[in-house]
Amino acid sequence: MSNNDTIFALASANGSAGVGIIRLSGSRALDVALKISKLKSIKPRTVYTTNFSNPENETIDYGVLLYFSAPKSFTGEDCIEIQCHGNNIIYNLFFKEFLKYDCRMARKGEFIQRAFLNNKVNISQVDATLNLINSTTERQHNLAIRSLTENTLDKFLVWREQLLEVKTKIIALLDFDDNENFDSAIENIDSTIDKTAEDITITQDQMEKITRIKNGINIVITGKVNQGKSTLFNSLINENRAIVSDESGTTRDIIEAVIEIAGFKVSVFDTAGIRETDSVVEKIGIHKANESIASADIVLNVVSQEEFLKNNRKIPDDLMENEILVLSKWEEDYPLNNKNRTKVFEVSVVKNTGLDELKKYLEKFITDNFVGDYPPILTQVEYIDVVKKCEKLLKKAVKIVDLDIKVEVINEALNLIASITGLTGNDEWIDKLFSSFCVGK
Numbered sequence: 164m165s166n167n168d169t170i171f172a173l174a175s176a177n178g179s180a181g182v183g184i185i186r187l188s189g190s191r192a193l194d195v196a197l198k199i200s201k202l203k204s205i206k207p208r209t210v211y212t213t214n215f216s217n218p219e220n221e222t223i224d225y226g227v228l229l230y231f232s233a234p235k236s237f238t239g240e241d242c243i244e245i246q247c248h249g250n251n252i253i254y255n256l257f258f259k260e261f262l263k264y265d266c267r268m269a270r271k272g273e274f275i276q277r278a279f280l281n282n283k284v285n286i287s288q289v290d291a292t293l294n295l296i297n298s299t300t301e302r303q304h305n306l307a308i309r310s311l312t313e314n315t316l317d318k319f320l321v322w323r324e325q326l327l328e329v330k331t332k333i334i335a336l337l338d339f340d341d342n343e344n345f346d347s348a349i350e351n352i353d354s355t356i357d358k359t360a361e362d363i364t365i366t367q368d369q370m371e372k373i374t375r376i377k378n379g380i381n382i383v384i385t386g387k388v389n390q391g392k393s394t395l396f397n398s399l400i401n402e403n404r405a406i407v408s409d410e411s412g413t414t415r416d417i418i419e420a421v422i423e424i425a426g427f428k429v430s431v432f433d434t435a436g437i438r439e440t441d442s443v444v445e446k447i448g449i450h451k452a453n454e455s456i457a458s459a460d461i462v463l464n465v466v467s468q469e470e471f472l473k474n475n476r477k478i479p480d481d482l483m484e485n486e487i488l489v490l491s492k493w494e495e496d497y498p499l500n501n502k503n504r505t506k507v508f509e510v511s512v513v514k515n516t517g518l519d520e521l522k523k524y525l526e527k528f529i530t531d532n533f534v535g536d537y538p539p540i541l542t543q544v545e546y547i548d549v550v551k552k553c554e555k556l557l558k559k560a561v562k563i564v565d566l567d568i569k570v571e572v573i574n575e576a577l578n579l580i581a582s583i584t585g586l587t588g589n590d591e592w593i594d595k596l597f598s599s600f601c602v603g604k
C-alpha cells in the first residue's frame with residue numbers, strides 16, 4: 164500500500180438514505196470519473212448530473228459528480244465526489260468498478276491523513292475534526308467547533324516562545340558570568356519559568372476537563388450489598404437495565420449506561436456490592452468496583468436506612484469531595500441532624516422521594532465543575548501527558564542553581580513542546596489518531 168495509490172470510500176453513513184456520498188482521491192480519480200460517467204470532459208468545481216455505468220454499459224446509478232482538482236481539494240490531491248442514491252448495493256457496484264481501475268479502499272482516516280501530509284490541515288484541525296464527528300452532545304459539539312476554527316496549538320506556541328526567551332537569557336548569563344546584575348537576571352528568568360509552569364498547570368486542568376466532556380463524566384454507584392444500588396441506577400438512567408433482587412450480591416459486574424445531564428455526556432456505572440465473600444467471581448466484581456471509584460468524577464455512596472440505623476447513625480465528616488451519600492430505602496421518619504447536608508440525600512425509589520433533589524444536585528455539581536470558558540486546545544491523552552511532563556520539568560528547573568543543568572532541563576521541556584508543534588506525521592501516536600477516524604474521512 165502506498166500513499167500514491169488512488170483511494171476511495173463511502174464518506175456518508177452506510178445503509179439506505181436519500182443520498183450517499185462516495186469519495187475518490189489520488190492521481191487516477193479524474194480518469195476513473197470519466198470512465199464511469201458519460202461525460203466527455205470534467206471541469207473542476209462544476210456540478211454535473213450524469214449516468215454512471217460499467218464498461219458493459221449497465222447503469223449503476225444516476226447522480227451528481229463533482230471534481231476538485233489538486234491542490235485545491237480536501238486532501239490536496241485530485242478528488243472526485245459522487246452523490247448517488249444512498250444504498251449499499253449501489254456503493255458496492257461503484258467500488259467494484261474502482262477496483263478494476265487499480266484504486267483501493269481507503270484506510271481509516273486516510274483522507275484526512277493525506278490532507279495533513281499535504282499541509283491542508285494541521286494536527287489541531289485533525290483533532291478537532293475527530294471530536295466534531297464523534298460529538299454526541301451540544302457541549303461536545305461546541306468545544307469541537309471552536310477548536311476547528313481557532314488554533315489549538317496557540318498555547319503551545321506561547322510556552323515555546325517563553326521558554327526560548329528563558330534559554331537565551333540563561334545562555335547569555337553563562338557567557339558573561341561576571342554580570343553585575345546576575346541575581347536580578349536569575350530572578351527574572353525564574354519568574355518567567357514559574358509563570359509558564361503556572362499556565363501549564365491551569366491548562367492541564369482544563370485539558371482534563373475537556374477530555375471528560377468529550378469522553379463522558381463518570382458517576383459510580385457504590386456501597387455494600389443489597390443497599391438498592393441497582394435500583395438507583397435504573398431510576399437514574401430511566402431504564403430497567405440492572406437486575407434488582409433482595410438477594411445479596413446480585414450485581415457482579417460493572418454495568419454502564421450513558422445519559423445526558425445538563426447537556427453533558429455522563430456515564431453511570433452500577434457496581435458489585437462490597438462485602439467479604441468466598442466467591443471468586445464476586446471478588447473480581449468487588450475489585451472492579453473499587454477500581455472504578457478511583458476514576459469517578461462523582462461517587463454515589465449508597466447506604467440503606469436499615470444499615471444506617473443499625474450502625475452509628477452518623478453521617479461521616481470525611482466524605483470525599485466528589486462523594487455524595489445516598490441514604491436509600493428511606494421510608495421511616497428519622498430526622499437527621501448533621502451540618503454537612505448538601506451532599507446527603509434521603510431517597511426512596513418505592514415512595515419516589517428524594518430522587519428529584521438528587522438529580523438536581525447532580526446537575527448542579529456537573530454544571531459547577533465542568534461548565535467553563537475553555538481555551539481551544541488539543542485533547543488527545545498523549546498531549547496531556549506531554550503537558551504534565553513539561554510542568555514537572557519546569558518546576559524542577561526553577562530550583563536548579565547550576566546554569567548548565569538549568570538550560571538542559573529547559574531544553575528538554577522545549578523538545579517536548581516541539582514534539583507537538585512540529586509534528587511530522589510519522590509519529591506512532593499520530594497514526595493512532597488517524598486510525599480513530601472512520602473509513603471515508
Ligand SMILES: Nc1nc2c(ncn2[C@@H]2O[C@H](COP(=O)(O)OP(=O)(O)OP(=O)(O)O)[C@@H](O)[C@H]2O)c(=O)[nH]1
Nearest residue numbers: 388389390391392393394408409412413414436512
Ligand atoms: N422498600 C424499598 N426497597 C428498595 C428500594 N430500593 C431498592 N429496594 C429493594 O432492595 C433490594 C435490593 O435492591 P438492589 O437494587 O438489587 O440492591 P443492590 O445494592 O444493587 O444489591 P447488590 O447488587 O446485591 O449489591 C431489592 O429487593 C429492591 O427491590 C427502596 O427505595 N425502597
Ligand SMILES: [Mg+2]
Nearest residue numbers: 392393413414
Ligand atoms: Mg446491584
